[in-house]
């Protein structure tokens with residue numbers, strides 16, 4: 001039996017059973033999880049999935065599930081799935097009273113900023129992010145003093161305090177577009193782009209705008225190196241290698257395509273390569289498999305995000321059952337931060353997803369790194 005530290009949750013978990021009704025109710029979800037979940041695992045997961053979906057209906061709640069959630073969450077209980085930008089858009093327009101964030105803390109804060117009237121829950125308060133914790137609002141205020149008059153573009157992987165000091169947020173799906181918009185609006189030829197150094201370096205190669213960058217990094221993507229790509233190409237010469245722009249530039253240079261998690265998923269479903277490597281978090285490949293079809297083989301390497309993996313089916317169930325852990329953001333911070341997030345949401349969608357791999361289009365402009 002599954003256990004939590006809460007007797008109410010334990011009692012509810014103990015009452016869950018894999019009955020023929022539950023099996024029938026969840027059969028379509030099981031079909032999407034083919035090959036990702038064993039029959040034994042499914043006997044535990046199916047009752048939890050059914051119970052979560054029932055609680056969502058009873059409480060008027062939705063689960064926003066990031067692409068890095070495990071497949072049982074992504075396919076089983078996610079009402080909206082996608083990258084940070086897509087989930088932020090859904091948080092803003094959802095009619096639900098309760099949002100359960102299938103993702104990390106900064107994503108839950110972003111939901112609260114966009115929907116302050118809703119209750120936003122995160123199943124595990126320890127689900128942080130190395131990028132978001134690399135920069136504080138106070139540090140950003142000091143950076144702004146050093147570069148007066150320049151717009152601040154912050155990656156959405158930041159705390160609410162940082163967003164409150166930001167002019168416009170971006171994600172990897174629209175970072176180049178946002179940087180160019182900010183430079184034009186402010187009438188300048190340089191912008192501050194924080195906190196991800198590697199994203200900043202990869203953006204700098206796609207634009208003439210000067211980039212002032214910070215030394216933050218994603219602990220999942222910074223661990224990849226060019227040798228990983230060389231090794232996989234040696235072992236699988238025909239494999240297509242897709243990378244995420246939080247990876248170091250030499251990794252991106254060795255990939256065939258680089259884009260946001262949604263851009264990577266679109267690439268696989270549209271091009272259906274026989275063998276593909278996703279240089280990103282491991283659950284991406286598991287979640288894309290269902291839409292990619294049987295003809296696509298996903299190869300390693302990939303890295304796990306320990307923060308994303310703190311979110312589990314049991315945690316989501318307990319969260320909805322006991323209404324924990326509610327994510328709150330100071331009203332004054334929400335007021336300031338909403339402008340920067342809303343500007344990002346209001347950017348017109350690009351005709352094609354942002355790409356960072358067009359070698360011929362590179363401008364080879366280096367970034368100015370804030371010391």
Ligand code: SF4
Pocket residue numbers: 104128129130131132157218219220221281305306307308
């Ligand atoms: S994958 Fe990287 S950026 Fe995303 S939550 Fe994990 S540490 Fe943060």
